[in-house]
Amino acid sequence: MTSNGFKSKSSPPQLTPLINCKRQAYLHWEDYFMATAVLSAQRSKDPVTQVGAVIVNEDNRIVAIGYNGFPSRCEDDEFPWYKASEIEDLLEEDQQLDPMNDKKMFVVHAEANAILNKNCANLKGTRIFTTLFPCNECAKLIVQSGITKVYYISDKYAEKPIYRASRLMFARAGIECIPYVPRQKKIVIDFERILNEDAANLNLSQEMANVKL
Ligand SMILES: Nc1ccn([C@H]2C[C@H](O)[C@@H](COP(=O)(O)O)O2)c(=O)n1
Numbered sequence: 001m002t003s004n005g006f007k008s009k010s011s012p013p014q015l016t017p018l019i020n021c022k023r024q025a026y027l028h029w030e031d032y033f034m035a036t037a038v039l040s041a042q043r044s045k046d047p048v049t050q051v052g053a054v055i056v057n058e059d060n061r062i063v064a065i066g067y068n069g070f071p072s073r074c075e076d077d078e079f080p081w082y083k084a085s086e087i088e089d090l091l092e093e094d095q096q097l098d099p100m101n102d103k104k105m106f107v108v109h110a111e112a113n114a115i116l117n118k119n120c121a122n123l124k125g126t127r128i129f130t131t132l133f134p135c136n137e138c139a140k141l142i143v144q145s146g147i148t149k150v151y152y153i154s155d156k157y158a159e160k161p162i163y164r165a166s167r168l169m170f171a172r173a174g175i176e177c178i179p180y181v182p183r184q185k186k187i188v189i190d191f192e193r194i195l196n197e198d199a200a201n202l203n204l205s206q207e208m209a210n211v212k213l
């Protein structure tokens with residue numbers, strides 16, 4: 001107690017752990033974000049290319065997520081999941097290729113969906129983790145949203161003019177494009193193992209309770 005009757009400010013208690021028992025195999029931030037993008041891609045119904053994208057702010061918080069798919073209320077079974085060129089062989093001689101019969105007319109790309117799904121006021125200073133390098137249309141949205149870094153896994157369409165246009169815009173806008181190199185090469189989600197472990201733990205605690213009785 002001080003002379004004026006108030007409690008003196010004491011320093012906070014110090015912790016001195018005897019051993020450091022922190023788990024070492026935890027996921028690092030960037031693997032966590034890219035793995036989330038890969039998981040999100042699994043929601044896509046595109047039979048050829050499934051893309052996932054995650055947008056992350058400066059505090060490492062995920063502020064947006066998306067995958068490629070048709071717009072809301074445009075039913076997955078009513079719109080084509082193929083390219084017009086892919087069904088050319090199926091046409092009768094008198095039939096014309098219909099450009100409307102092409103997924104590219106309707107699919108919202110993963111990056112665009114993520115930007116549209118953002119749960120914050122704006123995306124200035126954020127990073128996007130995408131499983132496929134962005135096309136020119138998504139690149140425009142990325143630049144305009146204020147995203148500053150693009151991490152990507154696949155660049156399988158790099159030689160196409162659309163993707164060259166993206167690179168040009170990113171370069172001019174000062175957006176860094178980083179091919180993603182994972183620290184952890186494999187991340188497995190094994191629900192079966194988790195459920196089995198839970199069941200085993202339950203059995204063990206029941207056995208221990210029986211021993212005590
Ligand atoms: N950065 C990208 C590039 C493409 N997509 C979507 C658009 C299509 O659904 C699919 C590409 O199909 P493919 O031409 O490989 O048959 O991926 C995207 O979401 N983001």
Ligand SMILES: [Zn+2]
Pocket residue numbers: 109110111112134135136137138139
């Ligand atoms: Zn795109």
